[in-house]
Amino acid sequence: MLNIGLIGLGNIGSFVYKLLKTSHLKREKVILKKVCDIKISKCRELNIPSNIFCTDFNRIIKDPTIDVIIELIGGIEPAKTILIESIKHNKHVITANKFLLAFHGKEIINLAKEKNVQVRFEASVCAGIPIIKVLNQSFTSLDKISNLKGIINGTTNFILSTMQENKKTLYQALEIAKRRGIAERNYSLDIEGKDSLHKLTILNFLCFGTWINPQQISCEGIKHISLLDISYAQELGYNIKLLASSKIENRQLSSYVAPVLLPSIHPLSQVREDYNALLLTSKFTGNLLFYGKGAGPKPTAMAVINDVLSINRGQKFEYRCTDNELNIKNIEDSENRFYIRFQAIDKPGVLAKISKILASYNISIASVTQKERREKKVVPIVMLTHEARYQDVKKAVEKIDKLDIVKSNSVFIRIEE
Numbered sequence: 001m002l003n004i005g006l007i008g009l010g011n012i013g014s015f016v017y018k019l020l021k022t023s024h025l026k027r028e029k030v031i032l033k034k035v036c037d038i039k040i041s042k043c044r045e046l047n048i049p050s051n052i053f054c055t056d057f058n059r060i061i062k063d064p065t066i067d068v069i070i071e072l073i074g075g076i077e078p079a080k081t082i083l084i085e086s087i088k089h090n091k092h093v094i095t096a097n098k099f100l101l102a103f104h105g106k107e108i109i110n111l112a113k114e115k116n117v118q119v120r121f122e123a124s125v126c127a128g129i130p131i132i133k134v135l136n137q138s139f140t141s142l143d144k145i146s147n148l149k150g151i152i153n154g155t156t157n158f159i160l161s162t163m164q165e166n167k168k169t170l171y172q173a174l175e176i177a178k179r180r181g182i183a184e185r186n187y188s189l190d191i192e193g194k195d196s197l198h199k200l201t202i203l204n205f206l207c208f209g210t211w212i213n214p215q216q217i218s219c220e221g222i223k224h225i226s227l228l229d230i231s232y233a234q235e236l237g238y239n240i241k242l243l244a245s246s247k248i249e250n251r252q253l254s255s256y257v258a259p260v261l262l263p264s265i266h267p268l269s270q271v272r273e274d275y276n277a278l279l280l281t282s283k284f285t286g287n288l289l290f291y292g293k294g295a296g297p298k299p300t301a302m303a304v305i306n307d308v309l310s311i312n313r314g315q316k317f318e319y320r321c322t323d324n325e326l327n328i329k330n331i332e333d334s335e336n337r338f339y340i341r342f343q344a345i346d347k348p349g350v351l352a353k354i355s356k357i358l359a360s361y362n363i364s365i366a367s368v369t370q371k372e373r374r375e376k377k378v379v380p381i382v383m384l385t386h387e388a389r390y391q392d393v394k395k396a397v398e399k400i401d402k403l404d405i406v407k408s409n410s411v412f413i414r415i416e417e
Contacts, residue, residue, distance in 0.1 A: 001029045002312040005060035005091075007082055008072035009037040009046065012096060012123070015301035016070065017046055025305070030312055034060045061085050068092045068311055070304060076100055080108075083119075087111050094307045096123035096300055102198035106211040109319055118317055120310065123303035125199045126152055126276045128293030130306070135206040136317050139282060145207040147247045147281035149416070152199045154274030154295040155183045155190040156222055156242040160259075161272045163230045164239065170225060182274050182295075192221035193242060193257040200244040200257055206319070207280075208248055210326050218256040218331035224411055225259055229341060232369065232382050233261050233413075238339075239269045243416060254329040260416045261339050332391035337366070337415040340397065342381045343408040346370075350405050351381070361396040363388040378407045384415070 006017060020032040035048055036057045043053045060066060069086040071093060073079050079100050086093050101124055112119045122132045139145055151157050155177055162173035177183035189195045197219045205211050222242055233240050238261035246255040262269040267289055271277045276294025281287050293299045344350050355365060364386040397410045
């Protein structure tokens with residue numbers, strides 16, 4: 001028998017509560033002993049028996065009959081206190097809190113190892129894909145992962161897909177996502193790339209055995225992506241995706257979250273709407289692609305329940321931690337091809353001025369697209385470059401934007417093949 005304490009009855013927590021009350025869980029001898037939320041109204045909304053409901057999480061932590069505590073309140077505090085104190089009271093913990101784990105996962109997991117209890121967090125990353133279980137159990141020190149690329153935020157992928165397929169602006173697509181329940185009220189973490197950053201931090205730990213401070217990972221969102229960029233990318237044979245990427249070579253890690261142009265035939269380029277996908281590369285297995293629903297109450301709640309059942313069946317997770325520090329490669333030193341869009345006045349000599357500045361930073365132009373011709377009016381000029389250093393492209397674009405012929409901030413986006 002496994003006794004559960006559930007803390008937090010938001011969208012995910014409420015669905016977890018309903019699943020814990022099903023006959024299937026009872027047959028598995030999983031018993032919901034106590035439920036906690038700061039809102040007493042949740043007791044009535046979900047028809048929770050008053051004898052198992054409380055508003056003080058300490059009553060659950062200090063209950064000696066409870067074996068597992070599920071934390072689903074989010075944020076740093078009091079979630080961190082709940083997990084730490086639960087572990088100190090020799091209880092297994094389950095969480096979906098990627099924000100907390102990204103910044104404090106090392107401390108929490110080390111304490112759990114010391115107390116010989118488990119920390120489970122399948123619901124924190126790509127909830128509909130059991131990627132954490134796969135990474136923990138299916139790869140050995142012999143067959144190490146060297147490269148991961150993923151679309152790990154369903155909201156931004158839905159927005160970019162809607163922009164491309166329905167010719168909507170970013171904020172029009174965001175409103176559609178809100179109406180469908182795909183975007184949270186506080187959507188800034190999604191479109192600024194922070195949600196993907198927190199998930200990538202967890203994936204880096206699982207793949208490479210070391211916790212990297214999220215602040216060391218380059219992070220860029222999609223706010224600057226326009227419908228114009230989506231259209232030009234499509235015409236050039238690419239789709240724009242918010243990519244989480246990590247690659248390790250000689251103990252040096254290159255890791256970032258940013259919008260990229262992916263060839264339309266790339267497997268990650270085919271991922272639509274609010275789906276997630278991860279492409280892993282290991283030494284012997286080669287490429288592996290994982291695809292599925294990444295968010296939403298139902299897949300996230302099921303990931304939580306699967307962690308409960310795994311603990312109940314005696315399945316243990318041993319996270320492969322290493323004391324070896326990874327060197328973090330400065331993303332500005334990385335080399336890629338780039339898409340650059342300028343908004344410039346259409347007159348003789350414009351391309352020459354732009355090309356001269358690019359050349360001064362060792363940036364070679366592969367192609368130029370200028371479809372609109374309106375003399376002395378502002379028109380888009382789109383360039384694809386050969387491989388160049390990120391910092392050189394950044395400096396060149398900043399210098400070009402100061403020219404009087406350029407009338408708005410230019411956009412430059414990596415091209416991943």
